[in-house]
Amino acid sequence: MTDLAPHELRILVAVGKERGFSAAAGALGMTQSAVSHSVRASERKLGAVLFDRGRAGATPTAAGERALAHARRVLRLLEVMGAEVRGVADGTGGTLAGPLRIAAFRSAALHLLPGVLERLAARHPEILPEVRIVREVGRGTAGEVMDGRADLGIATIGTTSPVPPQLVGGVLVEEGYALVHPAGHSSPRSLPLVDWTENCTSYTRAWWAEQDWLPSATVEAEDDGAVLSMVSSGFGMAVMPELSLIGAPPSVQITDLGPERPTRSVGYVTTPELARSLAVRALIRELRAAVR
Amino acid sequence: MTDLAPHELRILVAVGKERGFSAAAGALGMTQSAVSHSVRASERKLGAVLFDRGRAGATPTAAGERALAHARRVLRLLEVMGAEVRGVADGTGGTLAGPLRIAAFRSAALHLLPGVLERLAARHPEILPEVRIVREVGRGTAGEVMDGRADLGIATIGTTSPVPPQLVGGVLVEEGYALVHPAGHSSPRSLPLVDWTENCTSYTRAWWAEQDWLPSATVEAEDDGAVLSMVSSGFGMAVMPELSLIGAPPSVQITDLGPERPTRSVGYVTTPELARSLAVRALIRELRAAVR
DNA sequence: CCCGATCCATGAATCCTCCTCATACACCCA
DNA sequence: TGGGTGTATGAGGAGGATTCATGGATCGGG
Numbered sequence: 001m002t003d004l005a006p007h008e009l010r011i012l013v014a015v016g017k018e019r020g021f022s023a024a025a026g027a028l029g030m031t032q033s034a035v036s037h038s039v040r041a042s043e044r045k046l047g048a049v050l051f052d053r054g055r056a057g058a059t060p061t062a063a064g065e066r067a068l069a070h071a072r073r074v075l076r077l078l079e080v081m082g083a084e085v086r087g088v089a090d091g092t093g094g095t096l097a098g099p100l101r102i103a104a105f106r107s108a109a110l111h112l113l114p115g116v117l118e119r120l121a122a123r124h125p126e127i128l129p130e131v132r133i134v135r136e137v138g139r140g141t142a143g144e145v146m147d148g149r150a151d152l153g154i155a156t157i158g159t160t161s162p163v164p165p166q167l168v169g170g171v172l173v174e175e176g177y178a179l180v181h182p183a184g185h186s187s188p189r190s191l192p193l194v195d196w197t198e199n200c201t202s203y204t205r206a207w208w209a210e211q212d213w214l215p216s217a218t219v220e221a222e223d224d225g226a227v228l229s230m231v232s233s234g235f236g237m238a239v240m241p242e243l244s245l246i247g248a249p250p251s252v253q254i255t256d257l258g259p260e261r262p263t264r265s266v267g268y269v270t271t272p273e274l275a276r277s278l279a280v281r282a283l284i285r286e287l288r289a290a291v292r
Numbered sequence: 293m294t295d296l297a298p299h300e301l302r303i304l305v306a307v308g309k310e311r312g313f314s315a316a317a318g319a320l321g322m323t324q325s326a327v328s329h330s331v332r333a334s335e336r337k338l339g340a341v342l343f344d345r346g347r348a349g350a351t352p353t354a355a356g357e358r359a360l361a362h363a364r365r366v367l368r369l370l371e372v373m374g375a376e377v378r379g380v381a382d383g384t385g386g387t388l389a390g391p392l393r394i395a396a397f398r399s400a401a402l403h404l405l406p407g408v409l410e411r412l413a414a415r416h417p418e419i420l421p422e423v424r425i426v427r428e429v430g431r432g433t434a435g436e437v438m439d440g441r442a443d444l445g446i447a448t449i450g451t452t453s454p455v456p457p458q459l460v461g462g463v464l465v466e467e468g469y470a471l472v473h474p475a476g477h478s479s480p481r482s483l484p485l486v487d488w489t490e491n492c493t494s495y496t497r498a499w500w501a502e503q504d505w506l507p508s509a510t511v512e513a514e515d516d517g518a519v520l521s522m523v524s525s526g527f528g529m530a531v532m533p534e535l536s537l538i539g540a541p542p543s544v545q546i547t548d549l550g551p552e553r554p555t556r557s558v559g560y561v562t563t564p565e566l567a568r569s570l571a572v573r574a575l576i577r578e579l580r581a582a583v584r
Numbered sequence: 585c586c587c588g589a590t591c592c593a594t595g596a597a598t599c600c601t602c603c604t605c606a607t608a609c610a611c612c613c614a
Numbered sequence: 615t616g617g618g619t620g621t622a623t624g625a626g627g628a629g630g631a632t633t634c635a636t637g638g639a640t641c642g643g644g
Contacts, residue, residue: 006296070372070373074366076565077366078296081366126458
């Protein structure tokens with residue numbers, strides 16, 4: 001038997017990543033001795049020294065670099081193998097390869113998805129995500145999924161816009177609204193309130209109506225990006241969800257609205273069939289991990 | 293630990309090949325009991341039944357087919373890993389020393405590969421190419437690569453047969469179709485049209501249908517070689533890709549079909565993992581050089 | 585210059601995985 | 615209904631993997 005077993009491959013990869021036997025052992029939850037034994041066995045099987053051991057740990061030799069590259073590929077292939085075989089058996093289609101169409105509202109597409117898709121690509125390079133920005137008005141992103149134009153939608157979920165009965169979905173995160181106004185403005189509350197069509201659920205609107213300090217004069221903008229740029233140029237103030245405020249310029253000031261502030265739930269919707277597909281499940285897993 | 297070990301993969305492949313536990317055990321020099329235990333363990337790890345057991349032995353389920361394809365690929369990758377690591381360590385250059393399995397359709401195997409493999413052998417004598425001729429119907433050569441039975445496939449690539457998403461590939465050359473008929477025939481267009489199953493993409497068929505000068509009566513032959521020999525013996529005429537016409541005897545006459553002639557793309561497909569291996573890269577380099 | 589810290593190496597003991605042996609079970613056919 | 619084909623399964627043993635305990639090498643600092 002000259003082939004390396006998966007656990008041996010994993011140890012090689014860990015040593016390459018942690019740049020040392022002890023560190024790799026720690027990362028894998030095993031003993032330095034086990035790593036040493038295993039690497040030595042792998043080297044014997046392959047007939048080549050894979051790591052230069054030194055004071056500062058272990059660094060791959062040229063042969064070791066090639067071995068690491070192969071080890072990573074083999075491990076990934078084994079991972080995909082498990083996923084596909086299970087998928088075929090489940091009748092979920094079997095492959096996680098191919099395009100994965102995501103409909104998202106603007107702030108999610110800009111501030112939530114990039115990191116998620118990056119990690120998804122790292123773990124499942126065979127998935128090719130396509131993001132389409134859909135205004136969250138009317139049927140919104142859920143409509144895109146219902147109409148078969150998207151596999152998964154990032155949507156606001158609440159009592160006024162629940163998950164449609166023919167779809168499945170879940171809440172990812174509940175985020176609060178915050179007041180945003182020009183930084184350093186002397187009396188920000190005298191500024192007009194800037195708003196945009198997609199903003200706010202009816203629950204939020206009710207909260208809104210109760211706040212007597214809010215000016216009634218409002219200006220309607222195109223989308224949250226336009227609102228934010230109007231605020232940052234001193235034109236007005238706005239009540240926006242936190243997701244829209246990620247990466248806001250220093251020229252705006254964000255004020256928490258306190259414990260009674262309105263919130264909204266951001267979640268996902270998909271079809272029951274697609275919910276079992278490996279690609280959609282992988283994406284949901286990454287979404288869940290991202291909002292934690 | 294949910295990943296399958298190499299010995300488990302080998303057992304799966306053997307069972308798939310020998311179509312039975314007992315036969316696989318015999319081929320592997322082990323007990324039927326060991327095979328049974330191992331397959332059961334693999335099924336438990338993957339969470340799917342891989343073989344239907346019956347009177348006549350074992351046949352793979354759908355999940356089993358996928359598992360087998362992956363198993364072959366993983367084992368192949370481990371093989372390449374060993375060879376390359378040893379090669380790097382020896383300072384012999386680091387390319388895979390050993391067999392490189394190529395699946396090609398007939399005309400490519402006969403007219404494109406010989407020169408390519410000659411140059412490959414000159415540059416990398418340690419690579420031992422094995423060519424298997426596969427009819428380009430159904431999943432064709434790409435299927436051989438997907439199932440782990442070949443490292444690289446020479447395939448026709450087009451809208452009707454794109455590179456499968458889980459594979460990687462590229463176009464090598466776009467070649468035209470030409471009319472071929474017996475040399476010196478007085479009215480070649482009155483001859484029947486000879487064809488063979490692998491011939492022509494749907495795009496080509498569409499062009500074909502538009503040509504009112506083409507006779508509708510057709511004769512079906514086994515392969516392009518048979519077609520060419522029928523044409524050369526005066527039996528009929530044919531529309532064939534240029535690759536099939538290399539080395540055609542002087543008894544046939546080749547007529548260019550003009551600028552509107554149909555074309556097909558000939559390319560290669562391989563797995564993402566093998567695409568990085570030195571042997572496959574060397575072969576692709578030679579293929580690219582050859583068609584220039 | 586030695587002390588301590590921080591690496592990796594190694595031998596023995598333990599635990600667990602995998603294989604074999606022996607046997608049971610299911611099915612088909614003469 | 616017995617013999618021949620196949621697979622399933624439990625018990626036991628051999629070998630591999632991990633741990634424990636320890637040794638050896640190398641470097642930086644007092």
